Amino acid sequence: MLGGEPTAPGERRVPIHGVRKVTAEAVKTSMDTKALVTAFLTCDVTPTMDLVARLRADRAFRGLRVSPLTVWCKAVTLAMRRTPVVNASWDDETGQIVHHEQVNLGIAAATPRGLMVPVVRDAQDMTMLDLAQELTRIIAVAKEGRLQPADYTGGTFSITNVGVFGLNAGTPVVNRDESAILVLGSIDRRPWVVGTGDDERIVPRWVTTMSLGFDHRLIDGEQGSTFLHDLAEILSDPAAALLY
DSSP: OBTTBOOOTTOOOOOOOHHHHHHHHHHHHHHHHSOEEEEEEEEEOHHHHHHHHHHHHSGGGTTSOOSHHHHHHHHHHHHTTTOGGGGEEEETTTTEEEEOSSOOEEEOEEETTEEEOOEETTGGGOOHHHHHHHHHHHHHHHHTTOOOGGGSSOOSEEEEEOGGGTOSOOOOOOOTTOSEEEEEOOOEEEEEEESOGGGOEEEEEEEEEEEEEEETTTSOHHHHHHHHHHHHHHHHOGGGGGGO
């Protein structure tokens, strides 16, 4: 028996509360109020993987959490310079689109309490070393269950990595107070066509698929596609970041 209700044989009922209840309410509100669409792009990120290897070998990054996510965070802030609307939000109460100068990146993390999204604040001003330090700190705090409300509120754009679970892509639900979310798929060795003309050949490369979920009420298809394409360009050639 639970709460006076009979339980059928083989069932176990668990009250809905805490993080699970808050998450359910947030995603339901998002689904009910936003015009959600998802765009996908598969790209060669071999240069990014090479960069991650160099950072891990750098003494300045010793003891820090350095992963492709570190580079993705930096690339997101750079790509936003050309398409800042992905860092905006829709305010139903005032009938306004709110453009945010600060890029506060929500990083989805699986914790003992459930899915949490700690926020890296003012990411637009951070170097790669700054990002590595803050990601190391905030993800450790999240996994230890020590997040305070200030650690997971105020995000303006989110990133979630389903690749760690072996998935290639996903159709994400945008956080309630945001307008876009980036999904990182698994990074795998795949056959990839490089070169052109007589130099065209198939070689093994590090390849991934990114998914961008966004609110179509304020982000047009062209804007979402431009952002995703710019992001792929930076990741496939980190030197391209100098153009942003």
